[in-house]
Amino acid sequence: MSNYDIVVVGAGPVGSTFARYMAEEGFKVGIMERKKDVGVPLQCAGLVGKKIKKLNIVPDEFILNKVYGAYLHSPSGTVLSVSKKEPEAYVLDRVAYDKFLAELAVDKGAELLLNHRVDHVDIKTGDVYLKNHENKKISADVIVGADGYASSVSDEFNHPSKTFQAAQYLVDTGIDAFDSDYVHLYVDSKISPGFLWIIPVSESQVRIGIFAESSYQDLTKILNEFLDNEKFKNASILKKYQGFIPVYDPKKEISKDRSILLGDAASQVKPTTGGGLIMGFRSAKIAAGAVSNALHSQDIQLLEKYGKECMKKYKGELRMQLEVQKIFQSMTNEDLDKMFLKLKEGGAEAMISEYGDMDTQSPLIKEMLKSGLLFSILPGMLSRRISNLWK
Numbered sequence: 524m525s526n527y528d529i530v531v532v533g534a535g536p537v538g539s540t541f542a543r544y545m546a547e548e549g550f551k552v553g554i555m556e557r558k559k560d561v562g563v564p565l566q567c568a569g570l571v572g573k574k575i576k577k578l579n580i581v582p583d584e585f586i587l588n589k590v591y592g593a594y595l596h597s598p599s600g601t602v603l604s605v606s607k608k609e610p611e612a613y614v615l616d617r618v619a620y621d622k623f624l625a626e627l628a629v630d631k632g633a634e635l636l637l638n639h640r641v642d643h644v645d646i647k648t649g650d651v652y653l654k655n656h657e658n659k660k661i662s663a664d665v666i667v668g669a670d671g672y673a674s675s676v677s678d679e680f681n682h683p684s685k686t687f688q689a690a691q692y693l694v695d696t697g698i699d700a701f702d703s704d705y706v707h708l709y710v711d712s713k714i715s716p717g718f719l720w721i722i723p724v725s726e727s728q729v730r731i732g733i734f735a736e737s738s739y740q741d742l743t744k745i746l747n748e749f750l751d752n753e754k755f756k757n758a759s760i761l762k763k764y765q766g767f768i769p770v771y772d773p774k775k776e777i778s779k780d781r782s783i784l785l786g787d788a789a790s791q792v793k794p795t796t797g798g799g800l801i802m803g804f805r806s807a808k809i810a811a812g813a814v815s816n817a818l819h820s821q822d823i824q825l826l827e828k829y830g831k832e833c834m835k836k837y838k839g840e841l842r843m844q845l846e847v848q849k850i851f852q853s854m855t856n857e858d859l860d861k862m863f864l865k866l867k868e869g870g871a872e873a874m875i876s877e878y879g880d881m882d883t884q885s886p887l888i889k890e891m892l893k894s895g896l897l898f899s900i901l902p903g904m905l906s907r908r909i910s911n912l913w914k
């Protein structure tokens with residue numbers, strides 16, 4: 524007999540959310556977490572679209588700041604300013620929020636085992652082998668890999684995910700150098716399709732980070748050069764963080780035999796921004812439906828529905844975001860500067876302010892196609908490739 528109906532590998536925000544859904548339904552859920560403390564170290568900028576409130580429980584105490592808009596900076600300094608009347612995004616205290624989600628899962632009946640690193644799993648039998656526990660083995664009817672970008676569960680049936688390196692500093696600016704209602708995003712061909720961000724956490728503290736296909740050393744060099752600026756002359760770096768962001772891979776298998784993958788383990792991140800919380804939480808809901816159905820019907824093959832449903836839900840948006848990502852990657856700084864100027868002259872700030880959405884970018888792209896703006900900023904071939912996505 525299995526020890527658990529479901530073993531969730533990883534008590535990250537997505538794994539804990541999924542575990543809660545299943546425990547609420549009365550399933551016996553075990554969460555194996557390799558760390559002794561959930562949520563640390565911080566590996567996130569914590570910026571998340573306002574939709575999060577519709578997708579998960581987010582008590583106000585975990586919202587450090589509300590963001591109304593963004594300044595988008597081209598390499599040579601053209602700035603697009605976009606904003607909304609209502610908050611568009613929240614800056615979360617990710618460490619506290621991750622702990623909260625794990626505690627919530629436990630409150631609903633899930634068993635959280637800290638210091639339990641999964642070494643490998645058998646996706647055919649449902650056996651889960653732990654490291655440093657005298658080769659302890661537990662078993663489950665369903666194994667859920669929510670163990671991040673280097674998922675041991677994914678390794679059983681996928682190639683390791685490609686990743687972007689990310690580096691981030693928590694900076695005390697010393698003065699109110701930034702309007703805390705706005706984030707700043709900087710593009711540069713050196714780091715495309717990644718970018719550099721400034722995310723205000725409070726009136727005087729900001730998270731300054733970057734992600735790219737680069738080494739941590741190269742990224743911190745760029746961050747240090749960026750901070751070597753008059754604007755930061757009173758600033759001090761309070762903390763340094765690093766992490767990895769999986770590159771979204773449409774070919775990745777996210778369910779096989781008795782297992783499914785969730786969140787970063789499934790590379791469920793937005794190709795354009797690397798953000799993973801919204802898509803991870805959406806997928807947790809879809810996965811809960813599929814796993815519940817498979818267990819109630821005692822038909823493990825029904826787990827396949829999870830992958831199919833995710834594909835149906837995300838395919839259009841993600842294909843479009845992948846195209847945008849490819850276009851950014853192919854642009855030189857000169858191209859980027861020209862594009863920003865044309866966008867500014869073509870009234871893009873108002874359009875982005877109206878149609879822009881952190882998580883779903885296709886309405887904005889469609890609007891840009893409709894108005895002809897996209898054709899004016901991109902060579903004909905590229906804009907045709909994008910417009911073909913809707914055919």
Ligand SMILES: Cc1cc2nc3c(=O)[nH]c(=O)nc-3n(C[C@H](O)[C@H](O)[C@H](O)COP(=O)(O)OP(=O)(O)OC[C@H]3O[C@@H](n4cnc5c(N)ncnc54)[C@H](O)[C@@H]3O)c2cc1C
Nearest residue numbers: 533535536537557567568569570641671766786787799800
């Ligand atoms: C620098 C940086 C900035 C980011 N900024 C944002 C942002 O602003 N907005 C946003 O939406 N997203 C952001 N992301 C992405 C976001 O952090 C992830 O998408 C999110 O954490 C994914 O959650 P998860 O639960 O899938 O995985 P994770 O948060 O990675 O959790 C995985 C858990 O599994 C555990 N684990 C791993 N291996 C094992 C094992 N073998 N056995 C047991 N446990 C294991 C880990 O210890 C961890 O607790 C950022 C990422 C980085 C690196």
